[in-house]
Amino acid sequence: MEDRLWTFLTFVHTLAGPATMLLYPLYASVMAIESTSKVDDEQWLAYWILYSFLTLVEMLFQPVLDWFPLWYDVKLAFVAWLVLPQFRGAAFIYEKFVREQLFKKYAGGALRHSQYPNTSKLKNKFADFLTPNKARHE
Numbered sequence: 186m187e188d189r190l191w192t193f194l195t196f197v198h199t200l201a202g203p204a205t206m207l208l209y210p211l212y213a214s215v216m217a218i219e220s221t222s223k224v225d226d227e228q229w230l231a232y233w234i235l236y237s238f239l240t241l242v243e244m245l246f247q248p249v250l251d252w253f254p255l256w257y258d259v260k261l262a263f264v265a266w267l268v269l270p271q272f273r274g275a276a277f278i279y280e281k282f283v284r285e286q287l288f289k290k291y292a293g294g295a296l297r298h299s300q301y302p303n304t305s306k307l308k309n310k311f312a313d314f315l316t317p318n319k320a321r322h323e
Contacts, residue, residue: 202257206236206264213268224276231279232267239264 210232217225239260243250250256267274 202261205261205268210236210268227279228270228273228276231283232275234283235267235275235278236264 210229213225214229214233217229220226243260253259263274266272267278
């Protein structure tokens with residue numbers, strides 16, 4: 186009986202990662218695209234940015250992370266915080282850290298998005314920086 190319970194718990198633990206990190210975010214992203222609200226769009230775009238970064242860091246530091254037996258559990262808890270709508274962790278991290286650094290670096294100094302309600306020019310400047318312009322290269 187104990188072996189079956191342990192096998193079941195291992196199976197649930199194995200499925201928890203893909204369900205939390207991929208299946209639910211994929212579903213919620215599709216729902217966000219179909220909704221008229223921009224709030225959920227920001228949450229899920231921020232999630233995929235952070236998840237991609239986390240995956241890249243994990244790939245780079247895999248030999249080191251193998252020494253930490255609880256890494257998967259810590260990652261699962263962190264991603265659950267990013268994903269769960271009660272916390273909106275992905276949007277929080279993007280707002281507090283990523284956006285701040287991008288605006289400092291690419292939008293001319295310490296301008297903060299939250300200080301200026303109309304930052305469309307700043308967003309366009311940053312988007313122009315990221316997207317290649319055919320006229321510049323010809």
